[in-house]
Amino acid sequence: DETEESKQEISPKEDAVETVSAEEKDPEVIGAHKNLNDAAVPLEMERKGSDVYIKMTSQITDIEIEKGYNYKAWTFNGEAPGPLVVVNEGDTIHFTLENLDPAIPHSMDFHAVHTAPDKGFADVMPNEEGTFTYQASKPGVFMYHCGTDPVLSHIANGMHGVIIVQPNDGYPTDDEVDREYAIIQNEWYRYNDLDDMTNGVPSQVVFSTKALDEGQPNTNGTVTAVKNEPLLAKVGDKVRLFVNNVGPNEVSSFHVVGTIFDDVYIDGNPANHMEGMQTVMLPASGGAVVEFTVKEEGVYPFVTHQFNHATKGAVGYIKVTAD
Amino acid sequence: DETEESKQEISPKEDAVETVSAEEKDPEVIGAHKNLNDAAVPLEMERKGSDVYIKMTSQITDIEIEKGYNYKAWTFNGEAPGPLVVVNEGDTIHFTLENLDPAIPHSMDFHAVHTAPDKGFADVMPNEEGTFTYQASKPGVFMYHCGTDPVLSHIANGMHGVIIVQPNDGYPTDDEVDREYAIIQNEWYRYNDLDDMTNGVPSQVVFSTKALDEGQPNTNGTVTAVKNEPLLAKVGDKVRLFVNNVGPNEVSSFHVVGTIFDDVYIDGNPANHMEGMQTVMLPASGGAVVEFTVKEEGVYPFVTHQFNHATKGAVGYIKVTAD
Amino acid sequence: DETEESKQEISPKEDAVETVSAEEKDPEVIGAHKNLNDAAVPLEMERKGSDVYIKMTSQITDIEIEKGYNYKAWTFNGEAPGPLVVVNEGDTIHFTLENLDPAIPHSMDFHAVHTAPDKGFADVMPNEEGTFTYQASKPGVFMYHCGTDPVLSHIANGMHGVIIVQPNDGYPTDDEVDREYAIIQNEWYRYNDLDDMTNGVPSQVVFSTKALDEGQPNTNGTVTAVKNEPLLAKVGDKVRLFVNNVGPNEVSSFHVVGTIFDDVYIDGNPANHMEGMQTVMLPASGGAVVEFTVKEEGVYPFVTHQFNHATKGAVGYIKVTAD
Ligand SMILES: [Cu+2]
Numbered sequence: 018d019e020t021e022e023s024k025q026e027i028s029p030k031e032d033a034v035e036t037v038s039a040e041e042k043d044p045e046v047i048g049a050h051k052n053l054n055d056a057a058v059p060l061e062m063e064r065k066g067s068d069v070y071i072k073m074t075s076q077i078t079d080i081e082i083e084k085g086y087n088y089k090a091w092t093f094n095g096e097a098p099g100p101l102v103v104v105n106e107g108d109t110i111h112f113t114l115e116n117l118d119p120a121i122p123h124s125m126d127f128h129a130v131h132t133a134p135d136k137g138f139a140d141v142m143p144n145e146e147g148t149f150t151y152q153a154s155k156p157g158v159f160m161y162h163c164g165t166d167p168v169l170s171h172i173a174n175g176m177h178g179v180i181i182v183q184p185n186d187g188y189p190t191d192d193e194v195d196r197e198y199a200i201i202q203n204e205w206y207r208y209n210d211l212d213d214m215t216n217g218v219p220s221q222v223v224f225s226t227k228a229l230d231e232g233q234p235n236t237n238g239t240v241t242a243v244k245n246e247p248l249l250a251k252v253g254d255k256v257r258l259f260v261n262n263v264g265p266n267e268v269s270s271f272h273v274v275g276t277i278f279d280d281v282y283i284d285g286n287p288a289n290h291m292e293g294m295q296t297v298m299l300p301a302s303g304g305a306v307v308e309f310t311v312k313e314e315g316v317y318p319f320v321t322h323q324f325n326h327a328t329k330g331a332v333g334y335i336k337v338t339a340d
Numbered sequence: 341d342e343t344e345e346s347k348q349e350i351s352p353k354e355d356a357v358e359t360v361s362a363e364e365k366d367p368e369v370i371g372a373h374k375n376l377n378d379a380a381v382p383l384e385m386e387r388k389g390s391d392v393y394i395k396m397t398s399q400i401t402d403i404e405i406e407k408g409y410n411y412k413a414w415t416f417n418g419e420a421p422g423p424l425v426v427v428n429e430g431d432t433i434h435f436t437l438e439n440l441d442p443a444i445p446h447s448m449d450f451h452a453v454h455t456a457p458d459k460g461f462a463d464v465m466p467n468e469e470g471t472f473t474y475q476a477s478k479p480g481v482f483m484y485h486c487g488t489d490p491v492l493s494h495i496a497n498g499m500h501g502v503i504i505v506q507p508n509d510g511y512p513t514d515d516e517v518d519r520e521y522a523i524i525q526n527e528w529y530r531y532n533d534l535d536d537m538t539n540g541v542p543s544q545v546v547f548s549t550k551a552l553d554e555g556q557p558n559t560n561g562t563v564t565a566v567k568n569e570p571l572l573a574k575v576g577d578k579v580r581l582f583v584n585n586v587g588p589n590e591v592s593s594f595h596v597v598g599t600i601f602d603d604v605y606i607d608g609n610p611a612n613h614m615e616g617m618q619t620v621m622l623p624a625s626g627g628a629v630v631e632f633t634v635k636e637e638g639v640y641p642f643v644t645h646q647f648n649h650a651t652k653g654a655v656g657y658i659k660v661t662a663d
Numbered sequence: 664d665e666t667e668e669s670k671q672e673i674s675p676k677e678d679a680v681e682t683v684s685a686e687e688k689d690p691e692v693i694g695a696h697k698n699l700n701d702a703a704v705p706l707e708m709e710r711k712g713s714d715v716y717i718k719m720t721s722q723i724t725d726i727e728i729e730k731g732y733n734y735k736a737w738t739f740n741g742e743a744p745g746p747l748v749v750v751n752e753g754d755t756i757h758f759t760l761e762n763l764d765p766a767i768p769h770s771m772d773f774h775a776v777h778t779a780p781d782k783g784f785a786d787v788m789p790n791e792e793g794t795f796t797y798q799a800s801k802p803g804v805f806m807y808h809c810g811t812d813p814v815l816s817h818i819a820n821g822m823h824g825v826i827i828v829q830p831n832d833g834y835p836t837d838d839e840v841d842r843e844y845a846i847i848q849n850e851w852y853r854y855n856d857l858d859d860m861t862n863g864v865p866s867q868v869v870f871s872t873k874a875l876d877e878g879q880p881n882t883n884g885t886v887t888a889v890k891n892e893p894l895l896a897k898v899g900d901k902v903r904l905f906v907n908n909v910g911p912n913e914v915s916s917f918h919v920v921g922t923i924f925d926d927v928y929i930d931g932n933p934a935n936h937m938e939g940m941q942t943v944m945l946p947a948s949g950g951a952v953v954e955f956t957v958k959e960e961g962v963y964p965f966v967t968h969q970f971n972h973a974t975k976g977a978v979g980y981i982k983v984t985a986d
Pocket residue numbers: 075091122123124163164165171176
């Protein structure tokens with residue numbers, strides 16, 4: 018009939034997106050957050066045998082994505098990406114989320130664990146805390162993120178990070194490796210604008226590095242973070258990077274200029290070994306361990322070779338000096 | 341010279357797209373289809389030894405992508421994605437396409453077979469039928485689709501599906517698996533709008549499930565299909581999903597919340613074994629077998645972790661109950 | 664404070680992109696290039712043992728991307744993609760770049776080598792030449808490209824190509840292969856428009872083929888290049904393609920219609936063997952060796968199965984004739 022046919026002619030896009038919960042800038046949440054800028058609260062972590070007790074916060078904290086441009090991020094512990102978590106294969110994680118956000122619930126979804134999501138990744142209400150227990154049974158470089166609806170808003174506003182689960186038997190190439198760093202790729206969109214997050218292109222695509230050991234740099238995801246303070250290595254080193262592309266939307270073509278990956282472990286699992294790769298394909302939320310040798314003094318950039326994203330910020334530096 | 345230089349200043353994009361056959365909403369085809377809404381015709385399949393006789397239709401049928409929004413899809417057998425086809429490695433397929441569309445030709449391109457495309461995947465004219473013979477010589481989770489020009493219109497309007505070719509020697513993990521389901525990801529664009537299909541972003545990204553066994557759900561690709569009627573499993577089950585991302589345009593970062601893939605077979609070939617993956621990268625038309633264990637009662641969503649697409653509908657549920 | 668908060672409301676996107684060096688059409692460079700259309704200068708290559716002496720040019724040359732549409736490309740040697748380079752694993756490359764562009768510097772970044780990028784891939788000034796030495800220590804199908812800032816402009820304007828490093832021990836399937844071809848996928852954007860390159864969608868996505876042996880076709884990346892002059896094979900042949908997706912921005916879902924890849928070597932490394940694949944995921948700058956059998960006479964198209972890109976030109980043909 019006329020009515021039904023004419024519906025075919027009208028674009029469903031806007032309605033469609035609304036139906037599945039996209040919304041534009043949310044004035045209520047923006048208003049509730051506008052005077053917040055909480056200082057970063059350090060991650061708490063304590064081990065008793067293979068039981069690991071981790072406490073994190075969800076909090077609203079400004080992140081300076083570009084010089085002079087502060088993004089009022091939704092964060093874990095005041096960092097975006099959130100703090101690096103490192104545990105061992107087989108550990109039991111006792112995780113507490115303290116939600117310091119007075120306005121909306123948040124939650125934690127660790128890709129490293131087995132749990133029923135509606136229970137183990139449940140929402141924690143504003144000004145409350147929740148504790149959850151689960152096991153990290155597989156080694157790898159896993160994403161974590163807030164899983165509260167609308168998930169895209171929570172991830173894109175900054176609630177993402179990485180948990181490394183160290184393999185009990187190590188990697189076959191452990192003996193060859195001289196230095197290790199952790200690198201994360203993420204995108205930024207217009208502030209709290211779910212329509213831009215859903216239908217737009219990223220405003221910035223960035224790298225951050227998170228300290229694996231004391232003394233290593235630990236940064237947020239900004240357009241200059243790993244340029245201003247490069248990763249360091251010595252001539253002849255085999256460097257290992259733990260990388261994850263936390264998205265929320267784009268895939269990554271991870272590449273280090275001036276070298277080739279001798280060894281790659283897809284998602285960081287020792288069983289998924291590849292060799293001699295110029296570039297590693299990372300799905301959204303995908304990880305890898307990549308290893309490469311730097312043979313001369315100089316500066317080696319790493320990029321996503323999707324160069325529109327490199328142009329938007331996704332470049333970092335490794336500075337190699339003589340022994 | 342002046343003329344040639346000025347050509348450089350003018351965008352070639354619109355012309356370029358026209359040249360390679362993109363067009364906007366096609367009023368002739370839309371007009372010819374507008375009163376059609378054929379009831380789904382069941383797939384016919386008969387086996388004689390390793391000869392399999394399959395008959396499918398091409399037909400115009402409304403698919404309710406979202407509540408109240410009907411898309412006048414170009415379909416195989418009135419489903420979009422079309423019916424699941426399951427054969428054995430080494431089978432000879434005798435395939436008949438009955439084209440019930442009075443307006444335009446359609447065809448069938450099975451990724452599972454070896455054939456000369458200009459013969460084996462040839463167009464079948466309106467109101468005619470065509471029969472083709474070829475072999476399914478490799479195991480896997482393969483896409484099929486209409487290959488009639490403009491191919492993007494035929495796929496994006498709904499003419500896609502999956503053919504599983506079962507490996508003669510099975511998968512190494514067959515003994516561990518308790519349940520199997522088939523899952524397909526596809527995108528929808530503005531109705532029959534080749535310009536949106538070519539240059540736009542999807543209106544919806546969706547999952548469907550297709551019955552592998554009697555009693556399993558069998559759905560179209562809609563924003564709620566595998567939410568309203570979740571896949572079922574029991575605590576402790578190892579679940580196997582046969583997945584394919586039929587596109588037409590987007591890649592997929594396939595992930596199940598609350599678990600990790602114990603075993604993955606890329607494109608469904610037993611030789612391509614990976615382990616311990618959080619997320620599997622599926623190219624457009626790529627498949628995989630993924631297996632994971634669900635250890636607690638609850639609801640486990642699966643998504644493409646490209647979260648703009650999840651926001652547009654690409655979420656399904658697995659409901660896990662106690663034994 | 665009021666000022667800082669209101670900044671949150673203003674889109675950072677345009678500023679952000681500027682900060683990280685995107686700019687719109689650059690009138691100075693366009694002006695300097697507008698009367699240039701240098702004839703292609705052949706690649707020079709000479710071997711002395713495992714020392715290989717390669718000389719290439721950077722030059723401005725029109726490429727007819729579509730019939731009647733000339734793009735004033737920034738090229739290596741007047742081709743876009745540039746000439747195919749083939750060396751052996753372990754070779755030392757002595758590379759000279761002669762920059763025939765009077766306006767801007769160019770450079771060379773071979774993904775096949777180990778070098779400090781700020782030295783080995785350094786800029787060569789207009790009308791100058793530079794010589795660099797490095798080793799090709801890993802086998803594979805590697806991208807090369809200009810690495811001069813802004814890199815996206817230099818790649819997207821045409822400065823990309825492929826270097827194959829042949830494995831010393833060959834591929835396990837060498838004995839089965841009857842024919843070999845090299846195929847490259849690249850995108851084109853609006854002429855020298857870094858904003859379109861950064862935020863737009865490609866105007867054209869194309870394939871080219873580069874001659875591995877004398878007598879084979881050698882084309883630029885145009886919408887008809889590998890259609891007008893198809894690759895040739897005989898019934899029963901196992902065909903090997905060396906493929907690379909040089910981007911600059913998009914990933915590729917490489918597929919040959921009518922067959923299945925018997926064997927795939929990711930990034931062209933013999934260690935990264937996969938089997939029975941319908942489609943291979945290529946990151947931006949990713950390569951592969953893919954092998955397949957053509958069993959019947961006819962025309963077999965190859966595509967990226969991201970069909971919006973196929974619609975924009977990314978289709979080539981393999982013509983198979985009887986013995
Ligand atoms: Cu949150």
